[in-house]
Amino acid sequence: MSHSKTQTTSDAASLLALSSEIETPAFVYDEAGIDRLLDSVEPIRRSTGCRMLFSLKAFSFVDALDVMAPRLDGFAASSLFEARLAREVPVGGMEVHLTTPGLRPDEVDDLASLCDYVSFNSIGQLREYGRRMTPYANIGLRVNPQVSFVEDVRYDPCRPHSKLGVPLNHLTEAVAADSALLAGVEGIHVHSNCDSTDLSQALATVRRIDEILGPVLSGLDWINLGGGYLFDEADSLEPMIEAVQALESRRGLRVYAEPGASLIRGAGFIVSSVLDVLPDEGVRTAVLDTTVNHMPEALEYGWEPDVADHADEGAFEYILAGSTCLAGDLFGVYRFDEPLETGSRVVFDHAGAYTLSKAHAFNGVGLPSVYALDRSGALTLKKRFTYGEYAERWGAGIGVPG
Ligand SMILES: Cc1ncc(COP(=O)(O)O)c(C=O)c1O
Incomplete structure (x- = not known):
């Protein structure tokens, strides 16, 4: 070793x-280091309308978040505590987005009031809580694009039997069986990678989603492409730019990314x-x-x-x-x-x-x-x-x- x-x-x-x-x-x-990491995503923001969130699970020290916030559009949270913490950052205009497999019934109302966007992890959660949250938060559904790029299954959100998001094939079957399933759903969330420096994987993921979901996407407002990419170490940012531009122009979507590791x-x-x-x-x-x-x-x-x-x-x-x-x-x-x-x-x-x-x-x-x-x-x-x-x-x- x-x-x-x-x-x-x-x-x-x-x-x-x-x-x-x-x-x-x-x-x-290191604040100058944070600046440099934020610089690394600027070309994407300049060439597209992509909005950048920072995923708090990677790091959530509030004074540092305060340093980052002016160059972000918001924060991505995984729990009630993270969502509350995001609201401690004194910079205005920050959106709070949430997705979690661990949504608790006793936290649904607090989350609805704290979060601007909530992506349910399953169709069951969407059915159970969607209507209750819709008046307060913008509702989305996390999908599992079923394309694995990560060798170690412990890091792979698309591993076999993954608990993370609705597998694309289940979603298309469920929508075919119940055309009202996505009523009130305004976006989808996709987080499918880990520490990847190859942004062609993001493009391949987007192409697959576009191919399978097709017109469903055109009926939505936004898509969140998750984290899992190291923009500062990426071979090229071009595939990500292409993926975002395609979603914007072809499907009229507002696109979010929520890197964690890459920015800290x-x-x-x-x-x-x-x-x-x-x-x-x-x-x-x-x-x-x-x-x-x-x-x-x-x-x-x-x-x-x-x-x-x-x-x-x-x-x-x-x-x-x-x-x-x-x-x-x-x-x-x-x-x-x-x-x-x-x-x-x-x-x-x-x-x-x-x-x-x-x-x-x-x-x-x-x-x-x-x-x-x-x-x-x-x-x-x-x-x-x-x-x-x-x-x-x-x-x-x-x-x-x-
Ligand atoms: C839903 C979601 N978004 C964003 C991230 C951040 O990923 P990373 O730190 O690899 O960029 C993760 C990491 O597990 C995640 O699960």
């Missing part, structure tokens, strides 16, 4: 220089300190004050995160380990030009997406403090996770000191 990944970015290098100012473990979001992964870092270096006959282990629980996808999906300053040919090799009791709380094997010692800083690069939003405090290891690296290069501590928050979660009650 030796590591050879993306080279250290200039942002990460400057963060390493500043890292002594940071209390660790920390999550740092490259603008977030986890900064940690070495707590201990354990000797070993083979490779030494550096125990960090962070843990895979601050980036659970590294463990869930078995990938090794990028580490700034790692050097493929470096003379000093370490297993980077997290600080919990789980034997497998390991990031991987990394080499460096300089030795690591107690107190050395280790910065994980490209760590903006699905880290803080999935982080947990197993073993009582606190969540990372959150810092903003602003456009002038200054660092500000935004949030420190306290013992009080931890204790409250475990029922210790209000009034426990921070």
Whole structure:
């Protein structure tokens, strides 16, 4: 499991220089990095009417959302809490869109008042709640286009027996059986990919939907193409532009996209300190004050995160380990030009997406403090996770000191 990944970015290098100012473990979001990621979707917005939402599941720190909001059309939420959080962002005019397989009957009315757009995940949900929500929110239906591009089925929204959206063939059968099924439905939602840099897959998905749903699409107002594409790393944006333009001109649809990772992964870092270096006959282990629980996808999906300053040919090799009791709380094997010692800083690069939003405090290891690296290069501590928050979660009650 030796590591050879993306080279250290200039942002990460400057963060390493500043890292002594940071209390660790920390999550740092870089406002200039966010600007650059938002720049990467500008050509799509300029060439089409495509509206950009940011998917909160990837990251939802409100001050950072505030930085992003002026260049977005809204937020995509997956739950009542995310929808409420979207409404905490003080920038006006932001739309809130929601789709979830976990719609709860007791939340339907609150969601209807918070969300501008709700895409039901199933025909059953549409029938159950559609009429109740229609007066408040714009109603859509999530469809599963049944085209798989993702090798790992754990990431594939179109996997066999997927719980995510109405399979296209079911939808056409249901509409044939009940011509009033889509009465009140104004749009469809399609999210079918993960971390793809090949936007021809978005075009292929749109072509398939257009081919199967045909005139149904022309009767709708909008389509949401979901997330799952890394626009900043895409080979070419042209297929996406072509897909959006086709939906606009051929079907008269207003088109949305709701990327998550693409707009934040490259603008977030986890900064940690070495707590201990354990000797070993083979490779030494550096125990960090962070843990895979601050980036659970590294463990869930078995990938090794990028580490700034790692050097493929470096003379000093370490297993980077997290600080919990789980034997497998390991990031991987990394080499460096300089030795690591107690107190050395280790910065994980490209760590903006699905880290803080999935982080947990197993073993009582606190969540990372959150810092903003602003456009002038200054660092500000935004949030420190306290013992009080931890204790409250475990029922210790209000009034426990921070
Ligand atoms: C419905 C929906 N929209 C958007 C996203 C964001 O995807 P990504 O972060 O891969 O762009 C996801 C991710 O799971 C999703 O399920």
